[in-house]
Amino acid sequence: MAETRALARSDMTLLDMRGISKSYPGVQALQDADFSVRRGEIHGLVGKNGAGKSTLMGVLMGIRAADSGTIAIEGETLHHASPQIMIDAGISYVPQHINLLNTLTVAENILVGNLPKNRFGLVDWQAVNDDSQARLSRLGLKLDVRQPVEGLSVAERTMLAIAKALFNDARLIILDEPTAALSRVDIDLLFGFVRAQQEQGVAFIYISHHLEEVFEICDRVTVMRDGQIVGTRAISEINVADLIHMMVGGGVKEYGRESAAGHEVVFEVQDLSRRGAYEHVSFVLRRGEVIGISGLQGSGADELAQGLFGLERMGVGEVTIAGEVYRPGSPKSAFEAGVAYLPQDRHRYGLVQLRSVRENVTYSVLDRLVGRLGVLMRQDEQAITEEYIDKLGIVTPGPEQRTLLLSGGNQQKVVFAKLAATQPAVLILHEPSQGVDVQAKVDIFNIINDLSRQGVAIMIISSEVRELIGLCDRILVMYEGRITNEFSRAADDMLPEDILLAIEGGPGDADA
Amino acid sequence: MKRAEPNRLVSLMVDNLIWLFVLGAFIAFSLLSDRFLSPYNLGNILLRSAAFGMLVLSQAYTFITGNFDLSVESSLGLTAMFAALMLVTSEAGGLGWQLNPLLVILLMLVLGGLIGLFNGVLITKVGVNNLLVTIAMLFVLRGATYGISPGTSISFFPKEFTWLGGGTLARVVTDNGNFVLSVAGIFVILAFLVGHIHTRYTQFGRNMYAVGADADAARAAGINVDRVVIIVYIIAGVCAAFAGLLQAGRLNAATPTMGANLIFAVHGAAIIGGMSIYGGRGNIIGAFGGVLLWSILDTGLNIMGVSPFWIDVSRGLLLLFAVLLDALRVRYQHSAQMRLALAETTVGLHDREQSSG
Ligand SMILES: Nc1ncnc2c1ncn2[C@@H]1O[C@H](COP(=O)(O)OP(=O)(O)OP(=O)(O)O)[C@@H](O)[C@H]1O
Numbered sequence: 079m080a081e082t083r084a085l086a087r088s089d090m091t092l093l094d095m096r097g098i099s100k101s102y103p104g105v106q107a108l109q110d111a112d113f114s115v116r117r118g119e120i121h122g123l124v125g126k127n128g129a130g131k132s133t134l135m136g137v138l139m140g141i142r143a144a145d146s147g148t149i150a151i152e153g154e155t156l157h158h159a160s161p162q163i164m165i166d167a168g169i170s171y172v173p174q175h176i177n178l179l180n181t182l183t184v185a186e187n188i189l190v191g192n193l194p195k196n197r198f199g200l201v202d203w204q205a206v207n208d209d210s211q212a213r214l215s216r217l218g219l220k221l222d223v224r225q226p227v228e229g230l231s232v233a234e235r236t237m238l239a240i241a242k243a244l245f246n247d248a249r250l251i252i253l254d255e256p257t258a259a260l261s262r263v264d265i266d267l268l269f270g271f272v273r274a275q276q277e278q279g280v281a282f283i284y285i286s287h288h289l290e291e292v293f294e295i296c297d298r299v300t301v302m303r304d305g306q307i308v309g310t311r312a313i314s315e316i317n318v319a320d321l322i323h324m325m326v327g328g329g330v331k332e333y334g335r336e337s338a339a340g341h342e343v344v345f346e347v348q349d350l351s352r353r354g355a356y357e358h359v360s361f362v363l364r365r366g367e368v369i370g371i372s373g374l375q376g377s378g379a380d381e382l383a384q385g386l387f388g389l390e391r392m393g394v395g396e397v398t399i400a401g402e403v404y405r406p407g408s409p410k411s412a413f414e415a416g417v418a419y420l421p422q423d424r425h426r427y428g429l430v431q432l433r434s435v436r437e438n439v440t441y442s443v444l445d446r447l448v449g450r451l452g453v454l455m456r457q458d459e460q461a462i463t464e465e466y467i468d469k470l471g472i473v474t475p476g477p478e479q480r481t482l483l484l485s486g487g488n489q490q491k492v493v494f495a496k497l498a499a500t501q502p503a504v505l506i507l508h509e510p511s512q513g514v515d516v517q518a519k520v521d522i523f524n525i526i527n528d529l530s531r532q533g534v535a536i537m538i539i540s541s542e543v544r545e546l547i548g549l550c551d552r553i554l555v556m557y558e559g560r561i562t563n564e565f566s567r568a569a570d571d572m573l574p575e576d577i578l579l580a581i582e583g584g585p586g587d588a589d590a
Numbered sequence: 591m592k593r594a595e596p597n598r599l600v601s602l603m604v605d606n607l608i609w610l611f612v613l614g615a616f617i618a619f620s621l622l623s624d625r626f627l628s629p630y631n632l633g634n635i636l637l638r639s640a641a642f643g644m645l646v647l648s649q650a651y652t653f654i655t656g657n658f659d660l661s662v663e664s665s666l667g668l669t670a671m672f673a674a675l676m677l678v679t680s681e682a683g684g685l686g687w688q689l690n691p692l693l694v695i696l697l698m699l700v701l702g703g704l705i706g707l708f709n710g711v712l713i714t715k716v717g718v719n720n721l722l723v724t725i726a727m728l729f730v731l732r733g734a735t736y737g738i739s740p741g742t743s744i745s746f747f748p749k750e751f752t753w754l755g756g757g758t759l760a761r762v763v764t765d766n767g768n769f770v771l772s773v774a775g776i777f778v779i780l781a782f783l784v785g786h787i788h789t790r791y792t793q794f795g796r797n798m799y800a801v802g803a804d805a806d807a808a809r810a811a812g813i814n815v816d817r818v819v820i821i822v823y824i825i826a827g828v829c830a831a832f833a834g835l836l837q838a839g840r841l842n843a844a845t846p847t848m849g850a851n852l853i854f855a856v857h858g859a860a861i862i863g864g865m866s867i868y869g870g871r872g873n874i875i876g877a878f879g880g881v882l883l884w885s886i887l888d889t890g891l892n893i894m895g896v897s898p899f900w901i902d903v904s905r906g907l908l909l910l911f912a913v914l915l916d917a918l919r920v921r922y923q924h925s926a927q928m929r930l931a932l933a934e935t936t937v938g939l940h941d942r943e944q945s946s947g
Pocket residue numbers: 102103105106107125126127128129130131132133134473474483484485486487488513
């Protein structure tokens with residue numbers, strides 16, 4: 079592997095950005111940043127939330143205008159930067175929040191703007207479908223091209239977006255947190271074709287908060303901090319600890335997990351089944367307990383979470399909260415019964431983007447903040463907001479900043495703050511650490527710990543097995559719609575290899 | 591375990607529900623009144639809603655891109671009045687120019703297109719909200735129509751001018767009365783057919799859908815979004831001018847109130863035909879189904895002697911039903927359902943936003 083990489087990599091500089099600066103009111107998003115990418119390399123770009131990664135890429139793609147600095151491609155300095163110029167120069171961007179034409183089919187999304195026509199100049203739909211199907215299968219992607227994109231899962235959409243970039247004859251593809259929503263299997267698939275493209279001479283900029291993945295796939299890595307470039311290293315010359323040190327500028331705060339699980343059962347699921355999603359699911363969740371549920375895409379774990387929050391039908395079976403029958407007809411009734419949910423696609427669903435951080439954090443707890451005469455107690459509101467900004471380390475000029483203007487990871491922290499502020503009885507978290515940096519992850523884990531110590535029963539659906547091991551009292555593995563294994567801290571059997579094996583459907587049973 | 595597949599058949603039915611309704615309404619009125627199925631009435635259904643149909647077509651175009659144009663009903667009135675002034679003698683209320691009818695038709699289409707261009711440029715280049723622009727234009731154009739009119743209706747147009755709106759292609763005599771194949775009816779069918787081919791089978795048409803589905807994504811795909819929207823508004827304006835031509839031709843008169851208060855019925859017909867004001871959905875053929883349903887209901891109730899007030903009520907109910915249907919249709923799509931549910935819930939956000947805003 080190392081040899082092929084060395085072969086594919088040439089020392090010719092493909093992209094050279096020099097002295098890029100960019101400021102926003104109250105924020106120096108980029109300061110004199112130098113960044114260069116060689117032909118055919120996979121170049122990692124890492125840094126904490128708000129470090130300026132997306133902004134730097136925005137400047138590169140001509141989406142955001144830099145205050146100063148130059149961009150050269152293959153030694154030629156560009157005098158203007160616009161998305162079209164950059165696409166023509168062979169640079170493609172797969173953004174953090176993917177824009178696809180949701181009401182149109184996969185095929186049309188792939189060929190948009192350039193649909194095959196017959197000799198009368200009219201769109202040839204047969205060719206549209208065949209052509210796009212052929213392109214996808216060349217990448218090993220199995221999607222029904224006639225399906226509207228709105229019917230695809232997050233993982234499928236991400237892959238489609240990446241595939242589209244590949245179709246554009248790109249020489250340099252920017253992947254901004256592409257794996258944030260992908261399962262391990264899909265990540266392998268993705269990495270497989272990223273490497274295949276690299277062998278064809280395509281270079282990648284790979285932005286991620288998953289440092290293991292950076293080590294797995296990148297040739298070099300550049301670290302950003304507070305809008306500045308800290309340095310660039312060959313991946314072979316650095317280890318995880320040093321990389322984290324460069325990112326944070328010091329050691330990462332540790333989080334220590336002490337189980338706060340009580341005896342009192344808060345949430346009980348008995349023999350719950352929904353056809354086509356999950357079967358005979360039973361488990362209990364105690365006061366202050368944290369359990370993890372993990373499984374491949376399609377294992378039913380996602381559906382279970384959505385069913386339990388009333389986003390979809392829950393199916394047949396019995397569920398009780400504190401002994402009372404719980405049948406959420408809608409998310410709203412679930413919320414009123416004391417269940418809160420952190421959705422996976424939270425940028426879209428969890429925030430009122432145009433409003434301030436303060437308003438977003440306190441929307442859901444306003445009733446608690448209303449004083450005698452029905453007047454909002456602004457000071458309390460302010461206090462709550464500042465508490466969470468502080469606890470979660472949300473990078474923002476202040477509580478009044480519109481959430482739209484925060485970096486991706488910081489937006490997620492705001493959603494998390496909002497949820498934590500509601501103090502529910504049962505908290506369902508769907509991939510809670512997705513897209514947040516190493517430090518913020520620890521901050522979020524600490525909040526999860528705090529909440530569990532306050533008695534909140536927490537259920538985490540996640541594919542990050544290692545994180546679950548650190549966080550949870552028990553881990554349930556789902557495979558093909560059933561809970562197949564249970565691992566627990568008490569039984570001291572939470573071993574990553576065993577859990578991963580169980581997730582893939584390997585042998586083993588709950589008590590072994 | 592596989593993810594539950596969205597049911598293709600249900601999906602297909604939901605998308606084409608309009609034709610079930612058309613069929614249902616047709617059968618229902620045939621059973622309720624023997625006059626409904628008479629040759630004369632059948633010929634009349636399309637003729638009477640020809641101008642209405644052209645307005646629906648104009649809105650189908652704007653809807654696909656996620657826009658709408660409230661001012662088309664006023665464009666209908668203004669273009670018709672404008673043409674009338676240039677056609678007839680000063681005794682009959684015109685300017686006395688008596689221009690060549692074909693030239694006048696051309697001029698009115700150009701006028702419609704210019705109005706559309708103006709709307710489109712304000713919305714895209716100046717960035718004014720489409721609701722505000724087209725409401726403003728709704729009033730401006732209607733006011734202008736009154737302003738230029740002699741205060742009464744103008745009639746007695748040359749034959750060449752009224753042919754499209756009021757002409758007859760063929761007349762079939764039966765025992766039951768005459769079946770009249772109107773030029774206007776055929777014209778509307780052709781217009782929708784052209785619209786269908788244009789939106790489904792040309793690059794421009796597909797770009798319209800892309801813009802409506804997600805303007806940012808469309809822009810990223812290299813589509814000139816502003817250009818698409820401006821052209822769509824021009825097309826809408828020309829459709830409105832055609833509507834003016836058809837209406838004036840059928841009545842052989844132009845009045846300053848022509849087209850007034852039609853726009854919501856137009857939107858209702860388009861929506862019940864499967865179009866969505868959120869853009870990127872529906873198709874032109876479905877919109878035509880909407881036109882048919884609307885006019886079957888109208889003529890049917892009329893024939894049965896239902897009072898105009900109740901006809902209004904039934905139109906209103908149909909509109910309401912159309913909107914419900916639209917919501918259901920969106921809901922049926924899984925992810926869209928998530929969006930709704932989560933917006934109103936991940937902790938009651940939606941509610942508060944509305945009540946506090
Ligand atoms: N349009 C804007 N207006 C004001 N501030 C902005 C704007 N865009 C970005 N910022 C700020 O610039 C800084 C850099 O943001 P950027 O999105 O580049 O971070 P990032 O490194 O991509 O973080 P993440 O890992 O969370 O995605 C942040 O502090 C952000 O709040």
